[in-house]
Structure formats: structure tokens, C-alpha cells
Amino acid sequence: MLSRWAETAEDAAEDARRKAEKEEKRRLKAEKQKAVDAQRAKAQQQNGHQDDRDTAERPAKRRRLSEGTSKDTAPQAERTLLRFNTPGWQPCRSIERFDLLNHIEEGSYGFVSRAKEEATGEIVAVKKLKLDPARDGGFPVTALREIQCLNAAKHRHIVDLREVVTGEGAAKEDVYLVMEFVEHDLKTLQEDMDEPFVPSEVKTLILQLGSAVEFLHDHWILHRDLKTSNTLMNNRGEIKIADFGMARYCGDPPPNNLTQLVVTLWYRSTELLLGATTYDSAVDMWSLGCIFGELLTKQPLLQGKNEVDQLSKIFELCGIPNEDIWPGFKRLPNARTLRLPTQSKAAQGSIIRSKFPTLTNAGASLLNSLLSLNPAERPSAKQMLEHAYFREDPRPKPTAMFPTFPSKAGQEKRRRQVTPNAPVRGGAAPALGEIDYSSIFKGREAEEKGVSRGGRGGSRGGGGGMKRNDIPFDIDPELSETADRGEVGGGGKADCAKKIWPVSTSSAQPRGFSTETAQPFGEMIFPAPITDDERAMVAIERTMNAQRRAGPFWTGSKEQWASYDAQNNSPVDGVFNPFENVATYGRKNLKRPWRPADLSRIKLDTRFFPKELHAFIDKDDGTDEDGNPIKRQKKLGLVKKSVLDKLAKFDEEGNEDAEPVAEDDESVKSDKDEEGEDFDRDPGDTNYEDEEDEFGGGDYNAEQYFDGGDEDFDEGGADEYADDG
Amino acid sequence: MAVITELSHLANPLASSTQLETSNSQLDGVPRDLETSIRYETARLLQAAGILLRLPQELVAQSIVILYRFWVGPDGGSLVDHDSTDVAAASLYLAAKPSAHAVSPSQTLQVFHYLNQTRPDYAGAAKQDVPPEDIDWHLSEGDLETARNRLYKVESTMLRVLGFQTHVALPYGLCINYLQTLDVSSSTAGSAVAKRAFAHLNTALFSPQLLYLTFQPSALATAAIYLAARETGAGLPETEWWEVFDVDREDLGFLVVALTSVEGFATEEKQRWGQRKVPLSVEELQAEMERRTMLENGQ
Known part of the structure; x- marks a missing residue:
């Protein structure tokens, strides 16, 4: 027969029969139609409104043009065909459309940088290819394959190649791959993590990786270089496979002249190590197994120094191959020279189960199957995704629940542990040199001012000048600039909290924080997850340590201080150290709260202040040098709005009759009462009354701030705070 | 859709x-x-x-x-x-x-x-x-x-x-696939149809209408099969089978005409250039263009 559809005698007979049948049907139908038409014509003549009927009873089928020859076809449903709407091509755009931001890494293939597209402001990763036409034979085949594979592999978990751009002018030959920017790669991330990923996270990561690998294999692409450093992860916990420099298309059966020099050694499978030139998607599955093991322990699973060492490490972990578990492996090129140890029962078999004691049985079986010596034994990506391991508890963690990390590629830094090491007792105080620490007193200066604003004259201090001191913290210039100078007395501690900024955190970010979300405060990267109190504690602790290290902070002998202390009836035994007081207060193990007024009694030696600060100290009319009212609101919006309101009110009422605003507040009143008892004021101080008022106001504010901080800050009611970010 | x-x-x-x-x-x-x-x-x-x-x-x-x-x-x-x-x-x-x-x-x-x-x-x-x-x-x-x-x-x-x-993406593989789907490849005419269809696909590469740049492989494969079946006399379904392969009638018609017209185009080209060389370098091209302008001016 010619074809299934060709005409035969039977077909002809059948056709004739069918034709006759059809003819008969058609005749009958035509007769019927005629009868109907005649009837209609009759009715039409009778009624005389043809138009109405025409619109009302439109024939469902198309009107036949010629009745005799038309075929009787049933109305056909509209058939929908698959349409193609593929992108075209256009010449490469220029790299000039991108602003390079920072360098990410350099590899043998090229340089990767972070860049911003000028038109859209989108952040992308730009990979500049290293080109050497004479060496590579024109455009390198690896890059060509990478571009082709990435273009073909559009998948959620595969890095998106947006376009390829070229250089301009003299650098016309330069080629850049513009890809989506992904914050982390798993390798660097793991190096920075203290603990490996938890099992639920590992499951999610492996599932995502598996889905990408499944997609690739489904599209006949072998990645051939899967490893943690090629596995990117964004801040939403999503995995993206990158670096397709080794990738290539393959077929089934696989081509037989593939290079065995693929896959980074630690992730290279047994058949590659044994020199197979025909291999398939199983090489990627082996790499996946290595990544799985690495994610569980945070350490690369098989770190061989060279091919031989790698093989021995594999055999150590997975057992020794034999003809039973891997038929035909002896025929592989490198297997001929392989001298395997005499097989005892003990040496045989895998020790994966015992090497991963915390892994469930299902997990161990998955890892075992991925790390099968025999490539045919390894599951396909699809089979892997269906493995029971992913269905048992703990369930894979939703990507949204993943912790975020500071991105190295995005030049975010991990916050270093801010708590300094305890100073070594008896050690020599560090040489100090010419370090300007005047800024530390910027905060103090505000307190000082608050006091003097209250009309208090030269407050007496413990001593004259002070020594230069090494301080391990820096004061953020921006913050101290905008410190609310007007905040009375009690602002001192708050200032302390806000201005004294641990050096290491000033440009740092803690875990759980990305640049994107860190930006509401403008240029400042603000470690928001730390509460204000915590920060104050850190700052204070650092100050104290600095003092301890540097020896006496205040001039004046111990005796002088002791006498001062006695006069002031300090609750702290021994030397009065205002900072220590602050700290103890903060720790809440001191009954009597620290009163900022105590601090203000100390006369600072202003000789060490920069000149411009004298202006602040001397002036106390609530305006700055230019006569503008000093802005009270804190830049970062950390002060409770109610406090600010009260401050404003306090300001309006003037300094003379300044009253604590919340008269009805019991605690404030009792505080004030206490104050009278606790404070044994210097009888020589003529401005006693003013001082009292001032202290009250100051105290109140301080209390309010810190008490509020304890309760409200935890509730996180951001709208309660002055919104001046 | x-x-x-x-x-x-x-x-x-x-x-x-x-x-x-x-x-x-x-x-x-x-x-x-x-x-x-x-x-x-x-x-x-x-x-x-x-x-x-x-x-x-x-x-x-x-x-x-x-x-x-x-x-x-x-x-x-x-x-x-x-x-x-x-x-x-x-x-x-x-x-x-x-x-x-x-x-x-x-x-x-x-x-x-x-x-x-x-x-x-x-x-x-x-x-x-x-x-x-x-x-x-x-x-x-x-x-x-x-x-x-x-x-x-x-x-x-x-x-x-x-x-x-x-x-x-090329239509060759699709073409075999389609022939199998149509159950033509297993018949006696199968290999002849396939050969002829491949010949048409190769011919389409030379078409001045840039068929590979204007049609998707599925359309090219379908048109090649249609023509090949007609030429070899292999029967195909009487219904609009090409729609199964997502080709509509218009595209199919156009492609069939385009494929059959390549022969005429090739003959014409051969006659036009004869043993003369088609200018394949920049110099030759410029010489040819000059020659043409001179011819035009002379006439």
C-alpha cells in the first residue's frame, strides 16, 4: 500500500456508498427546507414585516450560496492553533547603558560586576568575557555555548540572561553578558554562616536545584559544572543556577566524543574520573549529590587534591566499585590501571549512613543513590524530586521563610560582633596618640547645654581637664550633627545611645537585613533589628571598657571623686563613674535610676573641644549660630512622638516656668519626690530652684524615653515615633 | 490560544x-x-x-x-x-x-x-x-x-x-515526526515521501523569500510533507491535517507556492549569470555596480 490514506478499491466502494447516503440525506433535507421556506414566505406575506423576523430568527448556519452543490457540513468549532510569538534579534546594545557599580568576582572566564541599567535603574550582574581570538579560535566556544544554553533555559531557578552587550569605540570587541543580579552564592554564604542550613532549608534548596536540573535535562542541556559556587541564591531564598561555561547540548544516545575534562574536581563523578567520553545527565546528578552533602555539613563532601585523590576519597565514602554494582566499569580508560584494594566486606559499601548521623533514612538513601558509583544507578532529576525525603518531616521550608544574609556581591557586610573582648587585666594601657575624641563629648555637650539652658551657671565638676583617650568607638558624624541639642538633661542618655556608634556597625548590616530594606533612612545603613536599648548598651559598654583600658577618665584624684561622691550621696560605692551608672541603670539592676542631672554637674574642660563646639556650649538660647531654632527632632525618628510634643510644649512655655508636662503621671511625681530626698544638693548653688525645675523636666523626659523604650519599642509601633526619617 | x-x-x-x-x-x-x-x-x-x-x-x-x-x-x-x-x-x-x-x-x-x-x-x-x-x-x-x-x-x-x-530550530526532525504521526513513514511510500520532503526543505534554504526567516519550522515541515505527498502520490488525510501541526491553510498555501517557485528562480539566476561570476567580494560588487550604472547611463 502507498500509505494509510491512499485510495484503494474498498475505499472507493465505501466512498460511493457514503456518497449515495449523503445524497439521499441531502435530498430529504432540501425538501424539508423547501417546505419550511414556503411556509415562511406565506407567513411573511400575511404579516408583512419581514425585517423583524429576519433579525429575530437569524439562521444559525451560514446561508448556502448554491443549494444543489453545497455539502452538508456540521458547523465546526473554531480550531485554535498554536501560535508563535518568538522574539527576533537585533544588534547588541552598548555597555554604556550600564553604570558599573562594584566588582563581584573574577574567574578564568571573565570579570563579574554589579551594574545598574541607566534607563530602568535595575541592578544587574554584568559578566565581561575574557576574549582572546587567537587562543580560542575566534569567539570562545564555551561562551557561545553559555549564551545559547542560557537563552534556551528560561527557568525560575536558572539565572536569567537578559541580553548580551558589547563595548563601544576602541573596546568594540568586548562582550558582556547582562544577567539578573543575585545576591549570594551558596559557597560564600556557607563560609560566612556559623551553622549549616537546617534540614528544612536544605530540602528547599535541593528541590529548587533539582527542578532547575530537571528542566535543563529535559531540554537536552548538560550543565557539567554544578557546584555550590555556581549556585546563586537571592534574598528570597530562591536558588539560581549560573555559569553555563561548561554546558552543552546533548542527545540521546549521548555523543561519544565528549570531553572528560568537565566539572570541578570535587564535584566530578566517577565515570568522568575514570575517563569516560560518553556520559549523560548522570554527571550532573552526581554533582547534585555532592552539593546535597555539602549543604548538610557546610563542608565540601569530597575534597580531593587531584584526580587520584578524588577517586580514593569517593571510594572511601561510597565503597569500592565491582562488576556487580557497576558492570563494565573496568573497560573505562582510567579503570584499567586502577588497582583496587582487595575487597573485604568491611571496605565494601557506602559509609554515607554513618557519616551523616543526623540525616533521616530517606535522606541517606537519596544521598546514597545520587552518589551511586554506577551512573546508571543514579536517579534522574525527575525521580529525585519525587523522593520520599522531600515528603517527610521536616517539610521543605517555604522560600519566603528563609533567613536573609548580607550580600557580599552587593557589598553588604556582616555585622561583626560588636561586643569587644574584655580588657586584659593589668595590661598596659594602649598608647593613645593623637586621636581626636572630642566627638565623644558632642553628646555630653548637649547635656551641658540642656543644663545651662535651665539657667544653671557654672556647674561644678569633679576636676579640671582631662586626658586624651583612646576610644574604640566612633561617633557617627551625621548623627551627632543632628543630635537634638535642645533636649533637656535626660536626653543625655538617649544621646549616648544614638550618637555613640560602634565603629564596626556603622557600615554593617546584621543577618536578617538586606540593603533594599535598609534604605529608608537614606544613605545610612541602619542596623534596625537591634533595638535602641541594645545599641545604647553596646555603646555604653564600649565606653566603659575604653575607660577601664585607658585608666582614669576624669582628671582629679580618687579622693576628690570620693568626696564628690559623698557629697552627692551617690548610690554607687567607690568612685563615682557616671558612665558606670548609666550602664548599671541600663541593666536594670540598680534601684535608683540614674539621673542625667548628675552628669551635668560635672564641669567639662572645654579646652579640648573644637572651636565650633564652643559656640554651642556658650550659646543657650535654643538657636544655632545662624539664629535658626535648633531642630529638635532626631533624624532617625527614634524619639517617641509624645516626648517631642512635650519638649515642644516645654519650649513654648519658656524655661522659667518650665513644668513637667504630664502632671498626672504618678511615677513622675514620685520620682520628683524621691529626687528631693536622694539629692543632697550643694547649698552653695544659688540656682537651686531653677535647677529643680530643670531636673524635673529633664528627668521626666529621660524616664519617658527609656521606659517607653522598654515597653513600646518591643511592640514596634513605628507610627508612635516622630516620623522624620 | x-x-x-x-x-x-x-x-x-x-x-x-x-x-x-x-x-x-x-x-x-x-x-x-x-x-x-x-x-x-x-x-x-x-x-x-x-x-x-x-x-x-x-x-x-x-x-x-x-x-x-x-x-x-x-x-x-x-x-x-x-x-x-x-x-x-x-x-x-x-x-x-x-x-x-x-x-x-x-x-x-x-x-x-x-x-x-x-x-x-x-x-x-x-x-x-x-x-x-x-x-x-x-x-x-x-x-x-x-x-x-x-x-x-x-x-x-x-x-x-x-x-x-x-x-x-530546523524542520528536519519535525518532518520525520510529522510523517510518523500521519502514519506515512511506515508505508511503502514512506521513505520516498521523506526524501522528497527533505529535498524541499533543503530547497527552501535557497528561496529568495527567506522562508527560514519568515516561517516557523513546523510550517516548513508541513508544507514540505504536503508537496512531497502530492508529488509521490502518497495519500494523506482528506481533512485539514495541517492544522494538527498548527499550520493554517493560508501559510500552507503560501509555502507550497514558494517552495515550487524556487526552481524557477534558480533557473533564472543561472541564465542571468551564465558563466559570469556573481560578485562575492566588496571590490567585485563595486565593479558590478559601476558596470550597471554605466550600462544605465549608456542606454
Whole structure:
């Protein structure tokens, strides 16, 4: 027969029969139609409104043009065909459309940088290819394959190649791959993590990786270089496979002249190590197994120094191959020279189960199957995704629940542990040199001012000048600039909290924080997850340590201080150290709260202040040098709005009759009462009354701030705070 | 309605209407018919080179498609800027490079050098196993070096102009698939139909209508099968079977006409140029254009 559809005698007979049948049907139908038409014509003549009927009873089928020859076809449903709407091509755009931001890494293939597209402001990763036409034979085949594979592999978990751009002018030959920017790669991330990923996270990561690998294999692409450093992860916990420099298309059966020099050694499978030139998607599955093991322990699973060492490490972990578990492996090129140890029962078999004691049985079986010596034994990506391991508890963690990390590629830094090491007792105080620490007193200066604003004259201090001191913290210039100078007395501690900024955190970010979300405060990267109190504690602790290290902070002998202390009836035994007081207060193990007024009694030696600060100290009319009212609101919006309101009110009422605003507040009143008892004021101080008022106001504010901080800050009611970010 | 927006083994990037409207060469003053002739000539050159290099037909087809893509559109390459033999060599080199049948630059260049000597009778040259003695097909070391550098340069220009779009999906595999679906391949006429269909697909590569740049592989395969079945007398379903393969009647009709018209186009070209050489280098092209203007002015 010619074809299934060709005409035969039977077909002809059948056709004739069918034709006759059809003819008969058609005749009958035509007769019927005629009868109907005649009837209609009759009715039409009778009624005389043809138009109405025409619109009302439109024939469902198309009107036949010629009745005799038309075929009787049933109305056909509209058939929908698959349409193609593929992108075209256009010449490469220029790299000039991108602003390079920072360098990410350099590899043998090229340089990767972070860049911003000028038109859209989108952040992308730009990979500049290293080109050497004479060496590579024109455009390198690896890059060509990478571009082709990435273009073909559009998948959620595969890095998106947006376009390829070229250089301009003299650098016309330069080629850049513009890809989506992904914050982390798993390798660097793991190096920075203290603990490996938890099992639920590992499951999610492996599932995502598996889905990408499944997609690739489904599209006949072998990645051939899967490893943690090629596995990117964004801040939403999503995995993206990158670096397709080794990738290539393959077929089934696989081509037989593939290079065995693929896959980074630690992730290279047994058949590659044994020199197979025909291999398939199983090489990627082996790499996946290595990544799985690495994610569980945070350490690369098989770190061989060279091919031989790698093989021995594999055999150590997975057992020794034999003809039973891997038929035909002896025929592989490198297997001929392989001298395997005499097989005892003990040496045989895998020790994966015992090497991963915390892994469930299902997990161990998955890892075992991925790390099968025999490539045919390894599951396909699809089979892997269906493995029971992913269905048992703990369930894979939703990507949204993943912790975020500071991105190295995005030049975010991990916050270093801010708590300094305890100073070594008896050690020599560090040489100090010419370090300007005047800024530390910027905060103090505000307190000082608050006091003097209250009309208090030269407050007496413990001593004259002070020594230069090494301080391990820096004061953020921006913050101290905008410190609310007007905040009375009690602002001192708050200032302390806000201005004294641990050096290491000033440009740092803690875990759980990305640049994107860190930006509401403008240029400042603000470690928001730390509460204000915590920060104050850190700052204070650092100050104290600095003092301890540097020896006496205040001039004046111990005796002088002791006498001062006695006069002031300090609750702290021994030397009065205002900072220590602050700290103890903060720790809440001191009954009597620290009163900022105590601090203000100390006369600072202003000789060490920069000149411009004298202006602040001397002036106390609530305006700055230019006569503008000093802005009270804190830049970062950390002060409770109610406090600010009260401050404003306090300001309006003037300094003379300044009253604590919340008269009805019991605690404030009792505080004030206490104050009278606790404070044994210097009888020589003529401005006693003013001082009292001032202290009250100051105290109140301080209390309010810190008490509020304890309760409200935890509730996180951001709208309660002055919104001046 | 299902729409395929991603490139795959089913889908090719197609030339836009702007790209088909004009070309950089035409903007540079090359007459349209001359451009068509050159394009046809270089396609033939590539086909012959592919045979001599023992490359699979898929790679030849890919290189021809890449070559066409380069020439098409106002942003494409211009015949005035590049020797079309260089571009042809680069497209073959580029197509073969990532495949399992990579050829070395010197192989490519030698073959093109040899074919350049034998033109316009590429078919004859491709059939001979041993080059005739009277032809100097050998490239000297120095020539090879310069040619190689030129090849790399043209290659990078091509990639830039194509925006690195070297993805070419071909209808050959689909064609076999469709024949199997139609249950034709198992019949006695099967191999004849397949052969004829493949011949049509190869022919389509030479079409001046740039069929591979304007139709998706599925349409090309369907049209080739339709024509092949008609020519070999193999029966096909009487219904609109092409719709199963997502080709509508209009496309099919157009493609059938286009495929059958290539023969006439080829004969016409042969008659027009006779033993004259189609200008394949920039100098030759400019000489040809001058000749034409002189002829026009003389008349």
C-alpha cells in the first residue's frame, strides 16, 4: 500500500456508498427546507414585516450560496492553533547603558560586576568575557555555548540572561553578558554562616536545584559544572543556577566524543574520573549529590587534591566499585590501571549512613543513590524530586521563610560582633596618640547645654581637664550633627545611645537585613533589628571598657571623686563613674535610676573641644549660630512622638516656668519626690530652684524615653515615633 | 490560544517586517536583485562547503540561516562592508563551533578558498573527491594567517549584529515526526515521501523569500510533507491535517507556492549569470555596480 490514506478499491466502494447516503440525506433535507421556506414566505406575506423576523430568527448556519452543490457540513468549532510569538534579534546594545557599580568576582572566564541599567535603574550582574581570538579560535566556544544554553533555559531557578552587550569605540570587541543580579552564592554564604542550613532549608534548596536540573535535562542541556559556587541564591531564598561555561547540548544516545575534562574536581563523578567520553545527565546528578552533602555539613563532601585523590576519597565514602554494582566499569580508560584494594566486606559499601548521623533514612538513601558509583544507578532529576525525603518531616521550608544574609556581591557586610573582648587585666594601657575624641563629648555637650539652658551657671565638676583617650568607638558624624541639642538633661542618655556608634556597625548590616530594606533612612545603613536599648548598651559598654583600658577618665584624684561622691550621696560605692551608672541603670539592676542631672554637674574642660563646639556650649538660647531654632527632632525618628510634643510644649512655655508636662503621671511625681530626698544638693548653688525645675523636666523626659523604650519599642509601633526619617 | 514565546526546538526567532522591508546593503545602494543573487550564491557556496567538510546538513542549514539573518534588516551587515565569502565562511565556522562537528578555521578557509577557484560550478566541485590538478586550492601559511584573523573579525561582527542570536530550530526532525504521526513513514511510500520532503526543505534554504526567516519550522515541515505527498502520490488525510501541526491553510498555501517557485528562480539566476561570476567580494560588487550604472547611463 502507498500509505494509510491512499485510495484503494474498498475505499472507493465505501466512498460511493457514503456518497449515495449523503445524497439521499441531502435530498430529504432540501425538501424539508423547501417546505419550511414556503411556509415562511406565506407567513411573511400575511404579516408583512419581514425585517423583524429576519433579525429575530437569524439562521444559525451560514446561508448556502448554491443549494444543489453545497455539502452538508456540521458547523465546526473554531480550531485554535498554536501560535508563535518568538522574539527576533537585533544588534547588541552598548555597555554604556550600564553604570558599573562594584566588582563581584573574577574567574578564568571573565570579570563579574554589579551594574545598574541607566534607563530602568535595575541592578544587574554584568559578566565581561575574557576574549582572546587567537587562543580560542575566534569567539570562545564555551561562551557561545553559555549564551545559547542560557537563552534556551528560561527557568525560575536558572539565572536569567537578559541580553548580551558589547563595548563601544576602541573596546568594540568586548562582550558582556547582562544577567539578573543575585545576591549570594551558596559557597560564600556557607563560609560566612556559623551553622549549616537546617534540614528544612536544605530540602528547599535541593528541590529548587533539582527542578532547575530537571528542566535543563529535559531540554537536552548538560550543565557539567554544578557546584555550590555556581549556585546563586537571592534574598528570597530562591536558588539560581549560573555559569553555563561548561554546558552543552546533548542527545540521546549521548555523543561519544565528549570531553572528560568537565566539572570541578570535587564535584566530578566517577565515570568522568575514570575517563569516560560518553556520559549523560548522570554527571550532573552526581554533582547534585555532592552539593546535597555539602549543604548538610557546610563542608565540601569530597575534597580531593587531584584526580587520584578524588577517586580514593569517593571510594572511601561510597565503597569500592565491582562488576556487580557497576558492570563494565573496568573497560573505562582510567579503570584499567586502577588497582583496587582487595575487597573485604568491611571496605565494601557506602559509609554515607554513618557519616551523616543526623540525616533521616530517606535522606541517606537519596544521598546514597545520587552518589551511586554506577551512573546508571543514579536517579534522574525527575525521580529525585519525587523522593520520599522531600515528603517527610521536616517539610521543605517555604522560600519566603528563609533567613536573609548580607550580600557580599552587593557589598553588604556582616555585622561583626560588636561586643569587644574584655580588657586584659593589668595590661598596659594602649598608647593613645593623637586621636581626636572630642566627638565623644558632642553628646555630653548637649547635656551641658540642656543644663545651662535651665539657667544653671557654672556647674561644678569633679576636676579640671582631662586626658586624651583612646576610644574604640566612633561617633557617627551625621548623627551627632543632628543630635537634638535642645533636649533637656535626660536626653543625655538617649544621646549616648544614638550618637555613640560602634565603629564596626556603622557600615554593617546584621543577618536578617538586606540593603533594599535598609534604605529608608537614606544613605545610612541602619542596623534596625537591634533595638535602641541594645545599641545604647553596646555603646555604653564600649565606653566603659575604653575607660577601664585607658585608666582614669576624669582628671582629679580618687579622693576628690570620693568626696564628690559623698557629697552627692551617690548610690554607687567607690568612685563615682557616671558612665558606670548609666550602664548599671541600663541593666536594670540598680534601684535608683540614674539621673542625667548628675552628669551635668560635672564641669567639662572645654579646652579640648573644637572651636565650633564652643559656640554651642556658650550659646543657650535654643538657636544655632545662624539664629535658626535648633531642630529638635532626631533624624532617625527614634524619639517617641509624645516626648517631642512635650519638649515642644516645654519650649513654648519658656524655661522659667518650665513644668513637667504630664502632671498626672504618678511615677513622675514620685520620682520628683524621691529626687528631693536622694539629692543632697550643694547649698552653695544659688540656682537651686531653677535647677529643680530643670531636673524635673529633664528627668521626666529621660524616664519617658527609656521606659517607653522598654515597653513600646518591643511592640514596634513605628507610627508612635516622630516620623522624620 | 496557546502561544509559544520562548525559543526552543520548535521555535525560531523570525525576522520582523522592518527587517524584511529593507537591508543595510540596499541602504548602501546595492540593488535588490543583486543582493538576492549574492545571497543565493553564498547559500550555494555554503552548501557546497558543507558537503566538502562532511558536515551534517543540519549545520549547513544553520549556517545559511545565520548568514541570512546577518544580511537582513537595516541594522544588519552590508555587502559594501564585508566580503560575502568571508561572511559565509564565518557563519559556517560559527554554526559548527558549538556543535559536535566543529571544524578548524584552516579547514574552513581552505575549503572556501578552493570553492572560490571553482565557482560558479560549486555542485561539480562538491562532487569531486579529489580537487582537480589545475586548481590551486592551497592557502599559504601567511595567507592563512591573515584569512584567519579576518575570519575571527567577521565572526565577532556577525555575533554583534545578530545580538548573539544563533539559535536555529530546523524542520528536519519535525518532518520525520510529522510523517510518523500521519502514519506515512511506515508505508511503502514512506521513505520516498521523506526524501522528497527533505529535498524541499533543503530547497527552501535557497528561496529568495527567506522562508527560514519568515516561517516557523513546523510550517516548513508541513508544507514540505504536503508537496512531497502530492508529488509521490502518497495519500494523506482528506481533512485539514495541517492544522494538527498548527499550520493554517493560508501559510500552507503560501509555502507550497514558494517552495515550487524556487526552481524557477534558480533557473533564472543561472541564465542571468551564465558563466559570469556573481560578485562575492566588496571590490567585485563595486565593479558590478559601476558596470550597471554605466550600462544605465549608456542606454
